[in-house]
Amino acid sequence: MADIFNINNWVASTLYNIDDIVINGSYYYYSKARHTSTSNFTTDKNNGSWGGVITYNGETKPYFEWKPSYNYRVPIKPLVNTIRFSEGYAQDINDSISSNLLTLELQFNDRSLSEISAILHFLNTRKNERFFFIPPQPYGIVKRFICLEFEHTQSFYDKYSLSCRFDERI
Secondary structure, three states: OOOOOOOEEOOOOOEEOOOOEEEEOOEEEEEOOOEEOOOOHHHHHHOOOEEOEEEEOOEEEEEEOOOOOOOOEOOOOOOEEEEEOHHHOEEEEEOOOOOOOOEEEEEEEEEOHHHHHHHHHHHHHHOOOOEEEOOOOOOOOOEEEEEEEEEEEEEEOOEEEEEEEEEEOO
C-alpha cells in the first residue's frame, strides 16, 4: 500500500488488498476485499470490490464505510436559545429547524495499519467536505457529516487506534 498522500489511479488486472486506495475519475475508492481488478472499474465497483462513494437521494458523495468500535459516544445538546426575563422567567426557542443534529465521538481501536491508513486518508482528504455515513444504531440512517477533529495513536507494534468526532450537517 502506498502512503496516504501518494495515491495511484485504478489499474486493470491488478491485485488489490483490503483497504488499498485508488483514484478513479474525481473520487477516491477503498478496496473492500482482496481481489484482482477486471478490465472495467464500474464492474469491480458494482461487484462490491470498492467502496468510498455512494449516491443517496440523487446526491453522490464520499461515503465513510468503516465500522467504529463499540465505545462510541453521542453527546446530545439540542440547539436552543434561551431568552431570560425579569423575576426568573425564561423562554426556550429552538435555534433552527434542525436543532438536534448528531455529534458522534467515534473510536476505531486495535486496527491494522492498512485500515487506519485508509481511514486517515479518507479524513485527511475531506477537510471541510461533507460525506455520507450511517451512524450506529439507534441512529442507523444515511446522514451527512463533517469531521474536523481526529487523532491517531499507535497502541502496539502492529495495532493502531483512531478517535474522531463527526458532526452532522444538513
